[in-house]
Amino acid sequence: MNKSKGAIITAKPGVKKTIIELLEKTLDNGIFDAVVLPMKVPAGDSFSYVLFKDKSLLKDAFILPPIMSVQGAKAVTSITRFGKGNLKIAAIMRPCETRAAIELSKLGQTNLENMTLISIDCPGVLPTSDFLRDHEKSMKLFEDAAKNLDDKIMRPVCQICDKSSMVSGDIHIGTLGVKKDTFFIISNSQKGDDIVDKLGIDLKDNIDSWQSKVKNISEEKKKKRKKAHKDLKLEIGGLDNLLETFGQCINCHNCMRVCPVCYCRLCYFDSDKVKHPAEDYLSRTEIKGSIRFLPDTTLFQMGRMMHMSLSCVSCGSCEDACPVSIPVAQIFSMIADETQGLFDYVSGRRLDEPIPLVAYKEEELHEMEDAND
Amino acid sequence: MTKALKINKNTEQGVIELLKYLLENNKVKGVFTLKKINKNGDIAYSIITDPNELKDAVPFYPLMPANAGKLLSRFTLKGSTKKPVIAVIKPCELRSFVELIKREQGSLENLFIISSTCGGVYPVKMSVNGALEKNLSEYWDTLKKGGISSDLRSACKGCEEFIPYNADMTVDLIGKNDVDKQCIIFFNTKKGVELIKDMKGEFLEKELDNKKLDKVREKRHIEKKNLFNELETKMNGMDGLIEIFGKCIGCHGCSKVCPICYCKLCGFESSDFEYKPSNYETDFRKRGGIRVPPRTLFYHLGRLDHISISCVACGSCEDVCPVDIPISVIFKKIGESVQKLFDYIPGKNIEEDIPLITFKEEEFAEVEQ
Numbered sequence A: 001m002n003k004s005k006g007a008i009i010t011a012k013p014g015v016k017k018t019i020i021e022l023l024e025k026t027l028d029n030g031i032f033d034a035v036v037l038p039m040k041v042p043a044g045d046s047f048s049y050v051l052f053k054d055k056s057l058l059k060d061a062f063i064l065p066p067i068m069s070v071q072g073a074k075a076v077t078s079i080t081r082f083g084k085g086n087l088k089i090a091a092i093m094r095p096c097e098t099r100a101a102i103e104l105s106k107l108g109q110t111n112l113e114n115m116t117l118i119s120i121d122c123p124g125v126l127p128t129s130d131f132l133r134d135h136e137k138s139m140k141l142f143e144d145a146a147k148n149l150d151d152k153i154m155r156p157v158c159q160i161c162d163k164s165s166m167v168s169g170d171i172h173i174g175t176l177g178v179k180k181d182t183f184f185i186i187s188n189s190q191k192g193d194d195i196v197d198k199l200g201i202d203l204k205d206n207i208d209s210w211q212s213k214v215k216n217i218s219e220e221k222k223k224k225r226k227k228a229h230k231d232l233k234l235e236i237g238g239l240d241n242l243l244e245t246f247g248q249c250i251n252c253h254n255c256m257r258v259c260p261v262c263y264c265r266l267c268y269f270d271s272d273k274v275k276h277p278a279e280d281y282l283s284r285t286e287i288k289g290s291i292r293f294l295p296d297t298t299l300f301q302m303g304r305m306m307h308m309s310l311s312c313v314s315c316g317s318c319e320d321a322c323p324v325s326i327p328v329a330q331i332f333s334m335i336a337d338e339t340q341g342l343f344d345y346v347s348g349r350r351l352d353e354p355i356p357l358v359a360y361k362e363e364e365l366h367e368m369e370d371a372n373d
Numbered sequence B: 001m002t003k004a005l006k007i008n009k010n011t012e013q014g015v016i017e018l019l020k021y022l023l024e025n026n027k028v029k030g031v032f033t034l035k036k037i038n039k040n041g042d043i044a045y046s047i048i049t050d051p052n053e054l055k056d057a058v059p060f061y062p063l064m065p066a067n068a069g070k071l072l073s074r075f076t077l078k079g080s081t082k083k084p085v086i087a088v089i090k091p092c093e094l095r096s097f098v099e100l101i102k103r104e105q106g107s108l109e110n111l112f113i114i115s116s117t118c119g120g121v122y123p124v125k126m127s128v129n130g131a132l133e134k135n136l137s138e139y140w141d142t143l144k145k146g147g148i149s150s151d152l153r154s155a156c157k158g159c160e161e162f163i164p165y166n167a168d169m170t171v172d173l174i175g176k177n178d179v180d181k182q183c184i185i186f187f188n189t190k191k192g193v194e195l196i197k198d199m200k201g202e203f204l205e206k207e208l209d210n211k212k213l214d215k216v217r218e219k220r221h222i223e224k225k226n227l228f229n230e231l232e233t234k235m236n237g238m239d240g241l242i243e244i245f246g247k248c249i250g251c252h253g254c255s256k257v258c259p260i261c262y263c264k265l266c267g268f269e270s271s272d273f274e275y276k277p278s279n280y281e282t283d284f285r286k287r288g289g290i291r292v293p294p295r296t297l298f299y300h301l302g303r304l305d306h307i308s309i310s311c312v313a314c315g316s317c318e319d320v321c322p323v324d325i326p327i328s329v330i331f332k333k334i335g336e337s338v339q340k341l342f343d344y345i346p347g348k349n350i351e352e353d354i355p356l357i358t359f360k361e362e363e364f365a366e367v368e369q
Helices: A015-028 A055-060 A072-080 A095-106 A128-133 A135-147 A190-198 A208-236 A239-248 A254-258 A278-288 A297-308 A317-321 A328-342 A366-371 B011-024 B051-056 B068-076 B091-102 B131-144 B190-195 B210-234 B237-245 B253-257 B277-287 B296-310 B316-320 B327-341
Strands: A005-010 A034-040 A047-052 A089-093 A115-120 A171-174 A182-187 A290-292 B002-007 B030-036 B043-048 B085-088 B111-116 B169-171 B183-187 B202-206 B289-292
Touching: A005 A015, A015 A034, A015 A055, A015 A089, A015 A182, A034 A055, A034 A072, A047 A072, A047 B277, A072 A089, A072 A095, A072 A115, A072 B277, A072 B289, A089 A095, A095 A115, A115 A190, A128 A135, A128 A317, A171 A190, A182 A190, A208 A239, A208 A328, A239 A297, A254 A317, A254 B253, A278 A290, A278 B043, A278 B068, A297 A328, A317 A328, B002 B011, B011 B030, B011 B051, B011 B085, B011 B183, B030 B051, B030 B068, B043 B051, B043 B068, B068 B085, B068 B091, B091 B111, B111 B190, B183 B202, B210 B237, B210 B327, B237 B296, B253 B316, B277 B289, B296 B327, B316 B327
Parallel strands: A034 A089, A089 A115, A115 A171, B030 B085, B085 B111, B111 B169
Antiparallel strands: A005 A182, A034 A047, A047 B289, A171 A182, A290 B043, B002 B183, B002 B202, B030 B043, B169 B183
16 A cells, blocks of 8 residues: 545535435535445345435445444445446445455456445444344444554454455545544545546645554554464364364355455355265275265365355454354454565555466476475 | 064164165165264264175164255156165155155165154254253153154254155054064065065064154144244245245255255256346346345245255255255245145155145136135
């Protein structure tokens, strides 16, 4: 992230309201034809992404809802998987959602040409099940925690997220390190520059205070993250521990279904490739005396890790959807840090940074070969 | 009268003894049952070929980590098992397996089925935090009295189909006050009787105590009515449905674990069903706004349409729902009314065709009007 300039926006009526007013202006001026952002569902007990153009609906917009019911990248790919379409759309999401959208774009699953990704400093989200227990009370708890930058009640992976202010989309809204009733607008692309310009906003202000606050938080979280991963590795490292950890898995594959990066229409692990004649299962059983059925529960988890860890954004959706409370997201975030670190890659950091698997070099990672000798 | 085997042991141990006999004497090649799979005590369905492994079997543990009907379908999907295998499963699991067989998704050939009168299972969530383990003694006490344990799956609390159909052997569990001292296994089929013809043991001529079981059914019926009544206050027309399903996160976990939802690729996940940019633009013009990803409620209504005739109300769907939508009660309620229209009980009679494939030109004229 190399941004040194941004714009300080005065937000007398409140940050949220001012952002809404700006969005209203973009719709009025035809900068965007539509916006996609979270709104409360009719029963008020959850939130969903809604694509709309009607300005009057903006008053119900919920930027930074207390939960991530659906990962925003899933909303983005739903709209643009089959092409850019004719609508110019602004998508307002959390940084890990923007990053997942960027990964999906690199994987050919979304066309971002007409889509403007707008991210905002993220205080984390509550585990959905905690929220559902008492959504009104949770709402208040979340708001207080967000205000005080207190992450104790957030998803476990949010508590160790060092990228909660990562700027990777087109425009970022910075709410950290600001004076009262102001926020920063930071542009991160030509598209972003043009839009900000059309709004008559001049990107001339110094954003040092935001940068240093973000740096502090990020470094502190990085330490926490390292420690958490180290502890987790002790607990789950090695095949025996791994088998124990996934012992409770019931093969529902909810983790894969809600994962923004797992985009395959038919997962290999649900395909005919994993369906065998009864005799094969019986002869496997004879070798070991007994096998769990369905078999290969841990293989599924490891296969998924292999397939997506380079693009994992540690959003925590998988863990949230796990009916048996396996710390899937924490495990995946640990593996992702290691695999991405190997290639000096950060998922969703930049649109023009190729995914390591497509940037194969003949002369690399020899040390890994040696390790297996 | 039905032939029955009496073993003077705790019922679960009695059944394990029978399984051991069958494995050791090569009457079957494998046993399919719930089993402790690791030192944490996690329970999963397993296939066992080594009789020593039976020591960890827990055939009547009140948990359904996956619907065994779905698992047996996977086991026999590529053709029936050539070697005999015996499976201990719950009545609704057997019913769903029968429904899958009707859909050519499995085979009963060379499979022997032990089932039991069923006291219900706890939500999977309770197996994780130790709550289930704590409830076990209460579960068995309640079962002995023919009562309904308090924390069971909703679908189980209101289940009136707790006596298995089509099982080769039925184990007497509910309302049997000496369930921990004496095991009674009924042999319902020729195939079942044939399997144990060389076995030594105390054989009787006996029947399940239907009077006792009728009383259990009455209790379950009241429980079911309560569940349906509670649902009815919420599920009121389109608005009510939107209220209930509004929090759905679209994981489709309910279809993934549903034993009846056997499609490899669900229509609602197919390319045909995905919104193209033009769909969004059209909806946009018409409605002004649209939820993304779209068709949340449509998915559930579609699934109801597809599976309600065969829904066995096992409750697996609700168990995996990350946002606690009372899906199993909704599906049970709709399922029962659809099934009633055709006088059809899913999984009851393997010879009976699924109503959808027995279209009659002259039916439901009243619906048309």
